[in-house]
Amino acid sequence: MKTLIVDDEPLARNELNYLLTQNGQFEKIEEAETISETLEKMLYDTYDVIFLDINLMNESGLDLAEKIKKMQQPPHIIFATAHDNFAVRAFELNATDYILKPFEQARIDAAVARVAAQIPPKSTEQTETLQQQDTTPEIQTNKAPSVLPIEVDERIYVLNQKDIIALSVEAGKTTLHTTEQDFVTSEPMNNFAKRLDSHQFIRIHRATIINKAHIQTIEHWFNYTYQVTLTHQLKVQVSRSYMKSFKQAIGLD
Template sequence: MRVLVCDDEHLARERLKRLVEKTDGCEVVAEAANGREAVVEAQKSRPDVVLLDIRMPDMDGMEAAEHLSKMDNPPAVIFCTAYDEHALQAFKVHAVDYLLKPVNAEGLQGALSKAKTLNRAQLAEIGREVSEEKPRRRRHISARTHRGLELVPVDEIRYFLADQKYVTVCSAEGEVLIDETLKELETEFGDQFVRIHRNALVALKYIEGMELATAGHHQVRLRGMDARLTVSRRHVAGLRRVLQNL
């Protein structure tokens, strides 16, 4: 069984790696110091299981589990955490199992054995539960592309643009498509993005201003972009108020 170890503490990673290597049929194929690294490394090493800490910088384990669940062949997730058992009840649907720190050999072997018995359909079902719950705001948006699962930092996103079933995410690195709705994104990121049209959400931090274009239409200028985005008539007054308060 191929295992990826993720913990922001170096000593904790080393201890988990030693325990995994002592478990029959298991090998450590990669390690990571935060959730973002775990998602990147998982695509490279294709682990069967990810041992995942919860509290980590940049991207925590809960968000990482959600992104991992979107992989074509998602790995089983086992949380390794210092949370007490009452708090852990809330995490059950996100993982195959969980272990309290300090992790011992017997507990790890039991969790890995449990993960080994799961089939792809069961892992996919766990992934759906992760995606549906979304306990708090993400720091990254994940998108499936021809390069695999790409992570786009929310702070770098200029705008979301809806087009039929999909939403285009535009950032400094280019564009990707995601299978989410503008309504969901507006609910999650409403204090960072403003709606300027029924099909567009724009990042407040990148708005330079609003201007009147030909035929009486208003447009938004975005920092670092030549393109202008159309503001619908019904959103002009609201956007003007928002910009006055920036």
């Protein structure tokens, strides 16, 4: 199964990510902290279940659930929150479960089992197709040009790929961090990913792509992941979902 954790508190996301990893039924665990980031991820990927907090900064997880409910094939929603007074509304939105912080392994396992029981088993053909998709690099292997044009405020900048430190997504905006300055655009990061040099750039998180040439240090981080320091002291975290490919890309595996 694939899941997305939506919570604006990093510690809560880390805790839930760890418990879901311990559960062992997820091939992919991703994270988001805002509604816009969640919706952007759902444009490019599908999830079996979303663990959703109620209070998201100045936003409501209930509003997000309303949007998800209108999808043709919506994922299961499990509300994971510190508030027990929204349970009725949550189940009106077809929530599969409603769990309270602080999380416990047994309660998480029970919620996951409830979702798994409602997901039909994949056929052999579907499984093979998914395996092929999983082994396809997200940054396409191609004869990438040495430059990358981007449009910002009705002006086109042509960036040398070697000068790009990293690309990141936040609140629906893509930021290209370069050795000279940062460029913020509304163009989805995946559009850039298709044009990047696949030998130089690696994805370390659903919302982060880095240039290997700009890696300075790698430190152990929460839940057996890494924090990477890049040029200009830019710090990024490697998602658990990308740990294996990251280690292979830089020769640690």
